[in-house]
Amino acid sequence: MNRALRYATVGVIAVTLLGGGTAAAFAAPQDLHSPSSVVATAPAAASLTAKASATTVNAWQEFRISGVAKGLKAGTKVTVQQKQGxxxxxxxxxxxxxxxxxYSVRVKLGIKGVNQLRMGAGSTLSPVVKVTVR
Incomplete structure (x- = not known):
């Protein structure tokens, strides 16, 4: 095949491809992706809230600590932590x-005075909740 015929054939194929349904293969990258599909977003950081049902209780009186866990899977255990020293x-x-x-957990405390409590799930911790035991 002579050189002129080869160039003409390639030119016809290129025009056909660009004009047809497979033109996306030759489209510019900005035409293929919207900015939102290109930008990766980081997962939201996990967080815990905590609220005690009472701020003052008698020794060994039951109360509840309830809250919301965001970014944690259902079934993840949250544990009560107490500041001791x-x-x-x-x-x-x-x-x-x-x-x-x-979540909502029942708690009984025997250490009299102001107790500082928080909820924890791995490295995710809630703000401190204070409960006074008489």
């Missing part, structure tokens, strides 16, 4: 997060 100690009080992201 300078350390946070996990108490034997934990409950799984439900399918809506809520």
């Amino acid at each position: 300078t350390k946070w100690v996990s108490l034997p009080a934990s409950v799984p997060v439900n399918s809506k992201g809520n």
Whole structure:
């Protein structure tokens, strides 16, 4: 095949492809993707809220700590932690997060005075809740 015929054939094929349904293969990248499909978003950071049902209780009186877990899977256990001196100690009080992201755990405390409590699930921690025990 001579050179002129080859160039003409390639030109016809190129025009046909660009004019037809397979033109997307030759389209510019900005035509193929919208900006929202190109930009990757990071997952939301996990968070916990906590609220005690009472701010003052008698020793060994039961109360509840309830809250919402965002960014945690249903079934993830959240545990009550108590500040003892300078350390946070996990108490034997934990409950799984439900399918809506809520939790509620029953707690009894015997250490009199102001108790600082928080909820924890791995490295995710709630703000501190204070409960006074008389």
